[in-house]
Each structure stands twice: as structure tokens, then as C-alpha cells.
Amino acid sequence: MKVGFIGLGNMGQPIASNLIKAGHELTVYNRTKSRAEELLSLGAQVADSPGQAAQEAEVLITMLANDAAVEQVIFGTENSTGAIEELPTGAIHISMSTISAACGQQLASVHAQAGQGYISAPVFGRPEAAAKLWVIAAGDSQQIEQCRPLFDAISQGVFIVGEEPSKANIVKLAGNFMIASMLEAFGESFALMQKSGVEPKQFLEIINTALFKSPIYENYGKLIVEEKYEPAGFKLSLGLKDVRLVLEAAETATVPMPLASIIHDHFLSGVARGYGDIDWAGLGLINALDAGIEQKPDQ
């Protein structure tokens, strides 16, 4: 398939690369052009603007940091026309970014007005293992089937959660909330262990062996136990953004989420104290600081 691909960050790059390897024709765009070089060597075209990446695409994929970045690329800025104006009628925009439910909803509606398709398809998984991602897709079921070869090339499987695109965004956001809840619970427990004279490392081993048996508990637990908050796999400031978006979705749905509120406040305190760029497992650090435990995050 002819694919326009915008956003070559930590996640975008390996996804684009896997699409090329699976035989798709990619025209890629990234604000910092140098990030496109590797893909150029794999055979991708490199576009000079979002519009150019969209021009002849059957499918346009965006993988960007947040709502604002997606809106700039799709609707354009003072200096550049938006991709929506160049994307052919009948083409489909797949947004893989972790954006708000409201943004997903808006994209669905403007693309429909422009005679284009739209799928929200955020992913779970780590960039290192891009072929092992899981796709959470919502949108018109025919459009999703049409894009299946692309999803197959980059993931272990696709979960289709409905016709309304925003549902996929909500699932992705709530998934991140579930992880953040685990981080907060770890942070509080480890602080308790440390000040009660139990090795946090041993506590982690015990609860994961005897209770959770979960690789994600093991990996994140270890990050906190070893205070390895840098370099960030996923920045604390992005954790803040995602939990804020969860709370926005919850407000729309009229659902109180007090645990999400607490995590939000802890992330916000982390950013306020200067830790926005460390890993979001840094909830461990915030809890340690609140408990009067001295930690040195950057050693």
C-alpha cells in the first residue's frame, strides 16, 4: 500500500521501518528531517511537509506526541497547509498517537466531511519490540479491514473496540492509567519498605513471585528499586498528560476517578519540582521525597 507516515519519534521510526520491510511504499515526514535518514536508506521517500506526505497516500499514519502536534500536522499552521487538504478523497488517516478522546472524535468528523476515512489506532508496547505491539483500533469496520495488512506488519494483533474512533483513545488512556496506578502503588509500598527496614528489592521479588507474576511489574518495579529514572523510556511529563486526558474523558463520561486524581497530582508535583524529564516510574521518587527519603535520581 502507499502510505504517508508522519512522526518518526521513538515509536514512529521502528513502526515505519517495519512497514517498509513488509513491502509497503512509504513517504515519511518528520519535523527534524535527520530522523528520516535511516528510513531513506531502507527505501522510503522523504517529504518536505505533512501535506506532501499525504498527497498520494492510500493511508496516512500519524504517530505524534499529543493533540497539538496532530492538529498542526492535519490542519496546518500559518506556514504550511495541513495534510487534510492534500490527502486524496477515499484515503484513510490512521492516528496511532496517544491523543484525547475529544481529539479522536474531532478528527473522525472532519475527515468524514472531507470524504476521507479515519481510524483511531493507538498501540501498546515498547519501541524496542515494535513488531510485537498491540493495536487498539476503533472506526468503520470496513476501513479497519482495509488497513489490516498494515496492522499485521507492525503488531501481534488488533483489538477492535467499536465504530466510534474515540473509544480506542479511551482504552489506550485507561491502559496507561492502569500502569500508572501500579507505579503509584509501588512508590508508596517501596517507601514503606525502606522506612520499615525491608529491602524494596526483596518486596518486589516476593509480590511478583507470589502474587502478580507479571513482566510489567517486574520491569517497572526494578526501575524504581534501582532508581533508574534516566534515560526516560516514557517521560513523567507525558504520564501527566495522559492522566490528565483520562480525567478529561472521565469528566465527559461523568465518572469520578479519585485514584487518577492522586496520580495526576503526584505527576504534577514531579514536574513542579523539576522531574518532568525523568521516566514516569519516577512516581517512586516523588513518593520517596514525600516520605522524607533522600534519593538522587541522576546517579
Added chain:
Amino acid sequence: MKVGFIGLGNMGQPIASNLIKAGHELTVYNRTKSRAEELLSLGAQVADSPGQAAQEAEVLITMLANDAAVEQVIFGTENSTGAIEELPTGAIHISMSTISAACGQQLASVHAQAGQGYISAPVFGRPEAAAKLWVIAAGDSQQIEQCRPLFDAISQGVFIVGEEPSKANIVKLAGNFMIASMLEAFGESFALMQKSGVEPKQFLEIINTALFKSPIYENYGKLIVEEKYEPAGFKLSLGLKDVRLVLEAAETATVPMPLASIIHDHFLSGVARGYGDIDWAGLGLINALDAGIEQKPDQ
């Protein structure tokens, strides 16, 4: 070994049974005597009082509901002498109950004064699979070694967390807090899904497949999705007790635990609204009620 065993509840009965099967001589006591019958048929002696169960024991095991129950059995009441007065010098009391750190500490000190040993050894695991428990032990290392044949008979393994017995109690309590955190996160997420038009069941499948890969997430998640809060595997009112004990340990250690506070308040609201006897997964129900979702817990 000659073992006195007090407390034949959901957990106590299968543990006692496994000890007998492993060849140990048991004298069992339970307030409601009928619960001892099955063990009688397996070859146990049945005592008429806690003191009698302790009388000739090398090791006295208690598996009871809370601090108060343990204190009554060990220190006695107006009507019966406590086990501590009958337990031979040099014998060891193993407390497997989920009790407070303070109670664990106190037991250690009174037994030491009485020339007896003491180990805090609460367990993780489900009664159905009593031989697959995990033991968290703290106490004098020689005493723990002495009791190892007993631990081996009832568990997959022993984690030794220190010489101070209360440390084992804190680890057990914090483990339960980790589970309760998962329940709260589920409760909030499922309410969000329900009011956003996503099937909670599918959300559960997605996050456990793509993120947690944890049997405990699968089992508890299912309980909430299916609103199967009765019969209770572990009562909500016991969840309240355990989180309160976590907060007491946290106060002693000077560690703020805002997530534990929220869970405490939700459990307390559950008890106040009449749901103390449903499963602690009922945090799902409390969150649903707070979100204005009608649920019928007893169907």
C-alpha cells in the same frame, strides 16, 4: 513434629490438613468445634481450649482473623487461660495470621520473656491451593530453620525477610495493599469504560493480553466485570482492616500513602453502605455506585 494448630477457617483447615498429610502430629483447636471433624478423621487430636492445643507442642501455629482473635487465644480471656501459659519453654509460636506489625512485635517480645520462640509467617495464596502457598517469614533464623519442614509441607517456598518478626507482617499487608490498588484501578477504569460505551470485559482482555499478562489481574478483573461479589473469597470488611493496618504501619514509619488512604475510604464507604460481607473486589461496585451506575451485587 508435634504441632498445636489454632484456627480452622478457610485458610487454616487446608494448611492443617497438609501438615497431617506430611506426617506431623497435630492437636487442633477451633472455637466452632465442628470445623475440626474432618481433621479428626485424618488423625488429628482435637483440643477443647487454646491452652490444651499448646500444651505439648513443639510448634504452635495460629491462623486467625485479626489481632484481637490472636490476642484472645494467646493471652486468654476471662474464661480461658491463654496458650502462652501452656506452651512449653523452647517451643515456637508461628503466627500465620494477617495481623498488624505492632501485634507481631508484641508477640515476639512476650514470647521471648516466656522463654519461647516466635515467628511471624503470614502467607500469600488461595485456600483452594493450600500446598501452593508462599510463606513470608521473619524471626530468629535458627527458629525459622527448625520450622522449615512445616513450611515445606504447606508451601512452594519461604521468603525470609529479616529477624524482626513485624517485617513479615508489613510485607504481607503491603502485598494486600498492592492487590487492593489493582482493584481500585480496575473499579475506576471499568466505570469509565461502561459510561464510555466500551465493554469492560474487552478492556480487561486487552490490558491483560497487551500489558499485564498476570493471572491475578485476570481473576480479579473477571470478578468485577461479572459482578460476582458473592460468595466472598476475601471479605470487603477484611480488606478494610488490612488497609487500615497498612496505614498504621505507614504512620509508624512516617510514610504518607495517599493511594492507601483512598482505598481505605472506599472500603469504609462500602461497609457503611452495607457491603462489608461481599468480596473485596467489590471496590468495583463502590466505584460504579459513585459513578451513578446501577448495579445489583447479589445476582
Added chain:
Amino acid sequence: MKVGFIGLGNMGQPIASNLIKAGHELTVYNRTKSRAEELLSLGAQVADSPGQAAQEAEVLITMLANDAAVEQVIFGTENSTGAIEELPTGAIHISMSTISAACGQQLASVHAQAGQGYISAPVFGRPEAAAKLWVIAAGDSQQIEQCRPLFDAISQGVFIVGEEPSKANIVKLAGNFMIASMLEAFGESFALMQKSGVEPKQFLEIINTALFKSPIYENYGKLIVEEKYEPAGFKLSLGLKDVRLVLEAAETATVPMPLASIIHDHFLSGVARGYGDIDWAGLGLINALDAGIEQKPDQ
């Protein structure tokens, strides 16, 4: 002065009336035209559109429910041109509504571009006593001086909090947060009193006599004690909106506000359970329900 006045709700009507009584020439607009009748009889002109109210004004005052209402009136809708297009160059827009800091900021900037002045001037006080309001004003100091005769006609005094208009909005929002905090504290305390056998009414009398000595404590405390949540003086759903705007301002300023988060979640639960239209003192009801106390809000 020639004043355009848009928004004749509970607060707008008495304010407009006081301006007329003080000798100012008013052209008023309200979506529901019937609300303008009383002012007509006092000598006001009645406009058919926001634009018409703005047309010949030296000062345009808006007193509306929220950001969206202000934006519609100022920027127009599909069916009507916005007031900003009709307001003469050099005229000043005074926004008295409780709007977000972001909205205040945006209005300042678009009016400046249009060669018009802008002041954020929300008020504290009850409609019954409109001449006893307090004005919180922020904007260009010369513009504020120019409008002083208007402020004097409707208030006991003006607090000028800076040149940046959004500051006045933040002060108003934080003031409402302070009140909501009192309501939440009352709600929790009264539930405790009720379930501990102390008359909430007596508790109120004691703490206000011995501690706070505050009319606002007396009035709101009484509302909760007497469960007089209807008719609403200020709706619970508006309380939710204001605390959400506080949290937005706090996110912008990177300030965690856990108490605001809790109140937000309680208001949201109130709306979810069907209590959006009762008075925001209904935090008392939400806390009573969470404590398992049966209350009947509409009797």
C-alpha cells in the same frame, strides 16, 4: 455612561438594574427576552442581538454562565454576528462572568487586536444584595479607572489584582474553591457527627461561635444541616465547573491541589448520581450518602 449589558440571569439582572438607578444608559440583551422586561420598565433599551447591545456602547458588560456562553456572545455563532464586531473602537468590554483564566486571557488579546479595551471583573456576593458585591478587577489601570463609576454603582469596593486580566479570574475561581473546601469539610464533619450521635446543628453552632465567627459558615452550614438543597442558590454542576477551572489554572501554573481534586470528584459523583441541579452545598448530601446515611434532598 452608555453601557451595553448582556446576560440577565440571577446576578446580571440586579447589577443592570443598579446601573440604571445610578443614571447610566443601558442597552440590554438576554437570550430569553422576557427577562429584560423589568429593565425596560426602568428605562433600559432592549436589544435583539448581542451585536446590537454592543453597537454604541462605551462599555460592554457581560455576565454569563461559562466560557462557551461568553464566546458565543463575543465571537458570534452561525446565526448572529459577535459583539466584538459591533463594539466601537476604544470601547471597553468588562467580563463579570466566572470564566476560565485561559478564556480571560484570550478575550484580552482579541479585544486588543480589535482596538478595544478589556477588563476581567468577576464579583463576589449574592444577587439579593447586588449593591453589596465586591469586584475583583484586572486589566489596564487606566481602563479600570474609566469604569470605576460603574463598579461604584454596583459594589462596596473594587480589588485590583493586576494588569493581566486572567489574574482576576484566578482569584474568583480560587475564592469559590475556598468556599467549596468549607462545604466539603462541613459535609465530612456533619456525617461524623450524625453517626456519632452529636446533633450537626449543635456542632455548627459550636464551631462558628468558638472558632470561625463567619456569616458564610453560618449560612452554608445551615443549608447542609437542614438539607435545604433546593432551590439552588448556586448549582452543584456550576460548582463542578468552577473547581474544574481551578484545576485547569493549577495545571497551567504547575501546582498540585489534592483537596481541589477531591472536591472535583465529589461534585462529579453528585452530577453522576443525578444531583447536578441542587445547591453546591449538596456536598453535604454526597458525603452523607457515602457514609450510608439516608437523606432525602427534595423534602
Added chain:
Amino acid sequence: MKVGFIGLGNMGQPIASNLIKAGHELTVYNRTKSRAEELLSLGAQVADSPGQAAQEAEVLITMLANDAAVEQVIFGTENSTGAIEELPTGAIHISMSTISAACGQQLASVHAQAGQGYISAPVFGRPEAAAKLWVIAAGDSQQIEQCRPLFDAISQGVFIVGEEPSKANIVKLAGNFMIASMLEAFGESFALMQKSGVEPKQFLEIINTALFKSPIYENYGKLIVEEKYEPAGFKLSLGLKDVRLVLEAAETATVPMPLASIIHDHFLSGVARGYGDIDWAGLGLINALDAGIEQKPDQ
């Protein structure tokens, strides 16, 4: 009346002094004897032990720091017999300390067994103005009438809240919770003001002039605005104790109090970070630190 008086701290000393001035015969006891000197010069007898202070008393008043201190004085320690053994039959113990409801209840029951009376009578007010205190009394109404001359000598008035002594303790604790709620709301609001460019001092002036009109808002607000946390009028660690006792009473009454939980966690964090000895208005400092605002509490 013949009065034994135990506990000559900040509150005890001026109360005792006012009782003497009103013509009562006092025998006073304080652990640190030097604090009794001023009262000696006013005509008090000075006792060498709690028991001696109680010996010939018609009424025994205790004004001590916490449950433990009251229990030591009343029930004795290894080294000294308790006051309860020396207090004549028919005499009344008035506990003015801020103790737990459970402790109040227990004292009532043991004194009844000993043929003595018991009243819980904690006070609101500042030591500087000891004659302007307010007494919250609960107990047998005849006993309270009997003690009225004493209450009159030290207060502006007595609120009688029931026959069950613990009710007075709960009212006192909940009153302190109401104050702490105000402190927390101030702390969060001031941090928001500071980081939004509004003078906290002006915000305080505005909300107290336009909304609360309360001397306690003015005084405590000023403490936080001026960061005058030392010397402490009431220590942060005592605030922690009182909110913990509120939460204990709430658990007993099955009432969730999420705002009390948050304040508890903030006080606990304050103690953990080394601020246990500053004034409880230091909630302002904790919120400032969490918001990344540098403050220097000891200047």
C-alpha cells in the same frame, strides 16, 4: 472548690491561674516542676505526684498532651501510683485534653467503676486569652452543673453535647479538623496565587473581606502568607495526632473522610521531611514544597 490540677503547659497554666483568681483552692502537679512556680506564688499548693494532686480533690482537672500522658497520670506507671487510686469517691475528673474518643470512653467507664465522676471537657481558644475559652462538655448533667463554677471561671461559655463523654472529644477533634481544612485550602490556594503572579497577601485580604469575614481566617492566613511557622502556636505533629484521632473516630462511626485523609497525609509528609515542630499552619509550607516553590520556614 478544692481542685487538683495536672498539666501546666501552654493551656494548663493560664487555666489554673484563672481558677485560683476565681477563688478556688488548687493543688497543682506538673512533670517539670519549675512550671508550677508562678502558680505557687499565686497561692497554689504544689504536689510531688499525680496521686498527691488528686488526694483531697473534689474535682481533678487534667490538661495534657495526648492519650498516653493522660493514661500515665490516671493509671500510674511503674514508678508512681495513678491519680485514680487517690481520688476520693464521689470526686469528679474533668479531662480538658484533646484526647481520642476511645480514651474518653474508657476514662468514663473506669471512673464509674471506682465510684468517681468523669466529664470530657476539651476547650477551644488560645492560651493568651484563657478566660475567653469555650468549653465543650459531655457527661452526667448533674456532674456538669456541679462543675459549672469552674467552667465559668475559665471560659465565655459551656456547650453541653451529651451524656456520653466521648462526644465532647469528637466535637473537639472535628473542630480541629475544620481548622486544618482551612489551612489546607489556604496552602493550595496560596501556592496557586504565587505561581500565577497574584500576591497571596492580597488574595487573603480579598477572600476574607468579601467572603469569610472571620478572625481565624485572618490570623491563620497571615501566618502562612508571612511564612511565620516558628515558634509554633500548635505544632504540626499535634495536628497530625488530632487528624489521626478524627480518622479513628470516623472509622468507628463508619464515615469515610477523604479530606481528613489528605490532610493526614500532608501532615505526615511534613513530619517525615523534618517539619514536625513548626506550626500546623505549615500545611502552607508542605503545599509550597509540593508545588516546587522554595520557602525558608525558619526566617
